[in-house]
Each structure stands twice: as C-alpha cells, then as structure tokens.
Amino acid sequence: MVAVRPGDVEATLSRIDPLRPVLLLFGPDTGLVRERARIFLAKAGEGSTDPFGLVRIDGDDIAGDPGRLVDEAGTVALFGGRRVISVRAGSKNIVPAVESLLAMPGLDAVVVIEAGDLKKGAPLRASCESSPRANAVACYADSERDLARLIDTMTASAGIAIDRDAREELMSLLGGDRLASRGEVEKLLLYVAGEPRITAQHVRDIVGDASALALDEVVDNALAGLSAESATAYRKALGEGMRGDVILGSVARAAQGLHLMRLGIEAGGSVERAMEGARPAIHFRRKPLVEKALRSWTAARLEKALLAVDDALLAARRNALLGPELAERALFQLAAAARRG
Incomplete structure (x- = not known):
C-alpha cells in the first residue's frame, strides 16, 4: 500500500520518484489539492525546454477514451526531457484509464491526477493506493500548525513582522481552503505595505468579515x-x-x-x-x-x-x-x- 501518511507528505512531494511516476492528490481542500499539484508539476518539469512538455487533460475527456491517457504518457517529448501530464478528474469515471496507465510498462512520464474528496475504498483512490507505481496523497483542511507555517512563511518572505495576537487572530479567520487562506494573507500583506509590522487591527480591518x-x-x-x-x-x-x-x-x-x-x-x-x-x-x-x-x-x-x-x-x-x-x-x-x- 502506498497511501502517503500525513507526516510523510512533504518529503514525498519534495522529489520525483521514478518508481512511482503517478501522483493522486485528493481531498476536501480543493485549494490545497491545486496548490500541491502546481508545485509538483513545476518540479517535474524542471530543466525541460520543451514548450509542449506539460500536457493538461480533462478527466471527462479520457473517461470516454481510456486509451488516450496511455498514449499521452507513452509519447516521447518532442524536444527531449520528461513528459509531464496533468489530469483533473471530473464527474465521469476515469478508473479504467488510470488502471491502464498503472499497468503500462516502462512509464517514463510523470502523471499528476487531481480529484475531489474520495472516501476510503473509492475506486480511483483504491487503484492508486494499491499500486506500487503511484502515490496517493490526501489533502485535508489545514491544521493550526499548517496555518502557522503558511503565515510565517509568507510574512517572512515579505520581510514584515506580525504581532502574536495578530497571528492568532489571522489563524482563527483562515482554514478550509489553502488557496483562499493564501489569498487572504496576500491581501493583508498588500494592505500593510509600508507599515513596520502587522497588528491585530490590520487583520480585523482587511481579513475579518x-x-x-x-x-x-x-x-x-x-x-x-x-x-x-x-x-x-x-x-x-x-x-x-x-x-x-x-x-x-x-x-x-x-x-x-x-x-x-x-x-x-x-x-x-x-x-x-x-x-x-x-x-x-x-x-x-x-x-x-x-x-x-x-x-x-x-x-x-x-x-x-x-x-x-x-x-x-x-x-x-x-x-x-x-x-x-x-x-x-x-x-x-x-x-x-x-x-x-
């Protein structure tokens, strides 16, 4: 089984594993699913000069043509380098296409599949979790530690300090969706541009409803x-x-x-x-x-x-x-x- 444990997620997503070229990202936090997919796709395409090296496929398209995913994964990159494929699952069943992909010998491409909140035992999740060629990463709402790390990273990158009570206030207003949380912190940083530090009043003014x-x-x-x-x-x-x-x-x-x-x-x-x-x-x-x-x-x-x-x-x-x-x-x-x- 290769369902990635929560403590191993960061390490798993920090490198491209040639033995497990398929990555399934799923969960209720669609913002976190998309953020992790974006970062991993960028990592997979590092060093490539092929403008066509990244292929995006809608899941509903391959549901009606399961062989297309295998064909795309088996295509040699036009200008060399690694073939990278992004699949966003929709409402239709893509399990036959994914199972054919997982059974494909000599898979050199990296395939990232974004899905919604798949319950344990859901066919797509079960196929990837039971395959030695895939990693399945669940994306749940940020914990307090995750939110604190996000705030600290973004404020440090912007070069501005944040008061302790402001940090607590901000954490209480975030969560549920990673992209939404990141957007709120970005909005706050724009609001306080030129200020010496972020205060709780700043947070209430621009983030608090x-x-x-x-x-x-x-x-x-x-x-x-x-x-x-x-x-x-x-x-x-x-x-x-x-x-x-x-x-x-x-x-x-x-x-x-x-x-x-x-x-x-x-x-x-x-x-x-x-x-x-x-x-x-x-x-x-x-x-x-x-x-x-x-x-x-x-x-x-x-x-x-x-x-x-x-x-x-x-x-x-x-x-x-x-x-x-x-x-x-x-x-x-x-x-x-x-x-x-």
Missing part, C-alpha cells in the same frame, strides 16, 4: 444569557443594515452547533474537548462566551429554544415591517432562557 463579527457578538451574548450586551450588539447590527430575519438565521445555526457540542458533553465528553473539536474552529475571542453558553444549556432545552427561534424566524420573514421587533424579542427570550439554565 465585519458583518460576521457583528453577528457573532449578537448571537454569543444571547446564548450566554447576556441580554444587555446582546441588545447593544443587535442595535449596532441593525444600524449596519442587517435584517432581523438574517440575524435570527445566524442564531439558529449557532444554536444547532451548540446542540451538537452539548450532545457530546452529555455523552461523557468535556466542555473543553467539545470546543476544541468544533468545526469550523471557534475564534479565540468567542471562546469565553461559547463556554458560558455550553454550561448554561442542556441538549433538551436547546431543542426547545431552536423551535422557538424557528417560529420567530418564520414570523419575521412573513412580516418584514415587524421583523426587527420580532427578532429582538426572540433574542431577549433566548437570553432569559440561558440565564434560567
């Missing part, structure tokens, strides 16, 4: 039982143009996430473990209020609260003029219920 942060303040205070703070944040959100029904929608989603965490706690887990395992990760500035909410509610009481929020949401959508008042009343009732807990 102001509307999302405002919603978090409303929702977290209500679920933690802090009526006055929630009301203040609610009026601020209304002043920024948010609708009452939109705010209640955020309340419902947050209550659902809280309910899942409470189920884990009531099954024997701890509050701390439930918060650490939350996806998406909880912003460090929100953690005190989320912890307070988790200790204020039970799963059963949250189910009743969710029904009440859903009723208020429906009423607010049906009556736009009364929407702000209906949402405010629902928030007060939610905070009162949290305090009773």
Whole structure:
C-alpha cells in the first residue's frame, strides 16, 4: 500500500520518484489539492525546454477514451526531457484509464491526477493506493500548525513582522481552503505595505468579515444569557443594515452547533474537548462566551429554544415591517432562557 501518511507528505512531494511516476492528490481542500499539484508539476518539469512538455487533460475527456491517457504518457517529448501530464478528474469515471496507465510498462512520464474528496475504498483512490507505481496523497483542511507555517512563511518572505495576537487572530479567520487562506494573507500583506509590522487591527480591518463579527457578538451574548450586551450588539447590527430575519438565521445555526457540542458533553465528553473539536474552529475571542453558553444549556432545552427561534424566524420573514421587533424579542427570550439554565 502506498497511501502517503500525513507526516510523510512533504518529503514525498519534495522529489520525483521514478518508481512511482503517478501522483493522486485528493481531498476536501480543493485549494490545497491545486496548490500541491502546481508545485509538483513545476518540479517535474524542471530543466525541460520543451514548450509542449506539460500536457493538461480533462478527466471527462479520457473517461470516454481510456486509451488516450496511455498514449499521452507513452509519447516521447518532442524536444527531449520528461513528459509531464496533468489530469483533473471530473464527474465521469476515469478508473479504467488510470488502471491502464498503472499497468503500462516502462512509464517514463510523470502523471499528476487531481480529484475531489474520495472516501476510503473509492475506486480511483483504491487503484492508486494499491499500486506500487503511484502515490496517493490526501489533502485535508489545514491544521493550526499548517496555518502557522503558511503565515510565517509568507510574512517572512515579505520581510514584515506580525504581532502574536495578530497571528492568532489571522489563524482563527483562515482554514478550509489553502488557496483562499493564501489569498487572504496576500491581501493583508498588500494592505500593510509600508507599515513596520502587522497588528491585530490590520487583520480585523482587511481579513475579518465585519458583518460576521457583528453577528457573532449578537448571537454569543444571547446564548450566554447576556441580554444587555446582546441588545447593544443587535442595535449596532441593525444600524449596519442587517435584517432581523438574517440575524435570527445566524442564531439558529449557532444554536444547532451548540446542540451538537452539548450532545457530546452529555455523552461523557468535556466542555473543553467539545470546543476544541468544533468545526469550523471557534475564534479565540468567542471562546469565553461559547463556554458560558455550553454550561448554561442542556441538549433538551436547546431543542426547545431552536423551535422557538424557528417560529420567530418564520414570523419575521412573513412580516418584514415587524421583523426587527420580532427578532429582538426572540433574542431577549433566548437570553432569559440561558440565564434560567
């Protein structure tokens, strides 16, 4: 089996292995899949002067013509050097083409296959993992260590320091997609050009979604039982143009996430473990209020609260003029219920 372990990924992608010329990149983080493919393809083509040395093939094309991939891989480069082939899997089955490629004797070309989130046992993944001529690399959402390395590498390359609290703030806003994370850091670096260092305020100004942060303040205070703070944040959100029904929608989603965490706690887990395992990760500035909410509610009481929020949401959508008042009343009732807990 040649499914690459997470700890071996960097070493595997750092060199071209002539014994394993086929590389399958797959996983839910499509940005990371594409970034790793781009870097590996560039490495495979190093030293080549052939402008036609890199061939890109759409997976759906070879699904209808499985022999094409073998033909492309067996073609001798026009100006010498290594033949490099990039395949991006689509919605159609490319397993017959890949299996023919893996059975091909004397394969000199390097073939990189980009795929989506393939579950264990999926035919394409299983074919590559069971072949001694392929490496299969899973690309999952960046861990905290990965995000920290990405931020440190990019800020160091730009020659600008980043404050510790700014780094933590930035990490809490990234993740899920490598290319999106890289784009946000690049945007931040452009924003602070000429500044001596990156501060937390810089991060909030350019990376943090102001509307999302405002919603978090409303929702977290209500679920933690802090009526006055929630009301203040609610009026601020209304002043920024948010609708009452939109705010209640955020309340419902947050209550659902809280309910899942409470189920884990009531099954024997701890509050701390439930918060650490939350996806998406909880912003460090929100953690005190989320912890307070988790200790204020039970799963059963949250189910009743969710029904009440859903009723208020429906009423607010049906009556736009009364929407702000209906949402405010629902928030007060939610905070009162949290305090009773």
